[in-house]
Amino acid sequence: METNEIIYCLKKIVKPYVQNDLAFQNFGQDTDFIKDLEINSANLVDIVLDVEDEFDIAIDNDAMDNMLTVNDAVKIIKTKQQEA
Numbered sequence: 001m002e003t004n005e006i007i008y009c010l011k012k013i014v015k016p017y018v019q020n021d022l023a024f025q026n027f028g029q030d031t032d033f034i035k036d037l038e039i040n041s042a043n044l045v046d047i048v049l050d051v052e053d054e055f056d057i058a059i060d061n062d063a064m065d066n067m068l069t070v071n072d073a074v075k076i077i078k079t080k081q082q083e084a
Helices: 003-017 021-025 041-055 061-065 070-083
Strands: none
Touching: 003 041, 003 070, 041 061, 041 070
């Protein structure tokens, strides 16, 4: 799956959890889920579960701890897809 496709899917997944709509309008690889979009840690867990379902992958705790930006999420998704 291409990076742009993954970002598009991620944008749909995180939209319900976003607290900063202005930052969401500039959603891109450098977007930080917590700092920019103001998503709290509990909702970040929900996002990880949604990502697992959407991409049919399993994200372990170490990977989840490192999923702070959109770019981090893209890398993790691509890595997990290659492992499958």
